[in-house]
């Protein structure tokens with residue numbers, strides 16, 4: 311696929327010492343309970359540095375999505391702190407919070423494309439997320455440079471030839487690749503991906519996951535992805551963290567883990 315070839319040509323060197331890199335996401339003493347559901351997150355401490363690829367695993371209902379949503383303050387935690395790029399999310403003004411969120415690309419299980427718009431227009435929406443104001447770019451209104459950038463993002467995910475197709479005429483795998491192109495168009499520093507390939511068949515899931523991780527590494531982005539696929543966690547992450555019973559009970563480099571060790575988080 312052309313996207314993979316281009317990645318190989320442009321791979322960026324990894325930084326020599328991880329500890330020198332800035333902390334993009336820091337969570338301290340985070341607690342969250344929902345009425346009726348009891349405590350979901352209890353005293354979570356976590357630091358994720360620039361360029362790390364981190365898999366977040368845990369059984370259904372263990373709080374993975376809640377943790378990602380607290381990181382963006384889409385859910386208000388009961389106590390504890392969250393810092394994004396060194397700024398306290400809980401104390402940020404509305405404007406500051408918008409600027410912090412603009413640096414985070416969100417990819418979810420449901421790709422949330424606008425069905426009636428073209429693939430290219432959907433990718434252009436990623437550019438909207440990085441600027442303030444309610445302007446929406448449609449394909450025909452976007453400046454030439456932005457269209458060229460969106461086409462490049464589509465080329466990266468191997469879908470430039472489908473730029474003019476309506477989003478509701480794509481397969482699940484193609485839709486998820488467009489969602490990744492849209493997130494890249496946002497030019498984020500950090501990507502939070504909540505089960506990005508869960509709706510895809512195993513072959514498409516493998517292909518999209520590899521592409522996704524290659525692209526984030528090539529751009530030097532920090533990546534946190536939720537997955538129930540333990541092979542994906544071990545293959546595509548530098549580090550695996552796991553939630554169980556509301557607590558972070560696993561935080562290890564992927565190289566030191568195997569599938570049996572990860573299964574313990576579900577036991």
Ligand SMILES: Nc1ncnc2c1ncn2[C@@H]1O[C@H](COP(=O)(O)OP(=O)(O)OP(=O)(O)O)[C@@H](O)[C@H]1O
Pocket residue numbers: 344345347350368369370371372373374375376377
């Ligand atoms: N808005 C909410 N109101 C009440 N309870 C909620 C809310 N959001 C999540 N919960 C509960 O919090 C718990 C954790 O949910 P969360 O979605 O974070 O789990 P998860 O680890 O992402 O699970 P899955 O693997 O199924 O996606 C669940 O028991 C869920 O029912």
Ligand SMILES: [Mg+2]
Pocket residue numbers: 374375376504
């Ligand atoms: Mg979830």
